[in-house]
Amino acid sequence: MKTWNPINNKKFETLSYIPPLSEQSIAKEIEYMIKKGWVPCIEFDEVGYVYRENSRMPNYYDGRYWTLWKLPMFGCTDSSQVLKEIQECRQAYPNAYIRCLAFDNVKQAQCMAFLIQNPNN
Incomplete structure (x- = not known):
């Protein structure tokens, strides 16, 4: 049995365990968002994960x-x-992680997210 190696192998969001999505696959995911009435949103970050710089205090x-x-x-x-x-x-931002999110503006919640660009791939 093969186990997942977490060292330098960070995974992001829902579809990060499969090969990178094609433009056509990304379009289909976005069409699904729009059909559900959700609001597409694009985010990016060069680090790609949560970290704290200035404080170690709770909250x-x-x-x-x-x-x-x-x-x-x-x-x-x-x-x-x-x-x-x-x-x-x-x-x-060619060297950034880029993801697409879907927000439900009625429930005021994030409903879906997937990584579009991983600079390490």
Whole structure:
């Protein structure tokens, strides 16, 4: 039986255990988000994981979130709009982790997330 090696082998979000998604596969995931009425959102980070720089105190959340690429895409009706923003983010930050999130603005919760770009692959 083979076991997972956690050393220098960090996994991110739902689909990170499979090979990188193609543009067509990313578009299908985004179409699913839009059909559910969720709001697509793109985030990026060069480190790719949560860390703290300035404090070790409880309840201090420095470095907890990834950086938002522009605003969430409220009113988005087509996956090509999101793919265009993903491409712009890739060009601006070629060495960053990039992920796509889906937010339900009624429940005010994140419903889905997957990694689009892993600079280590």
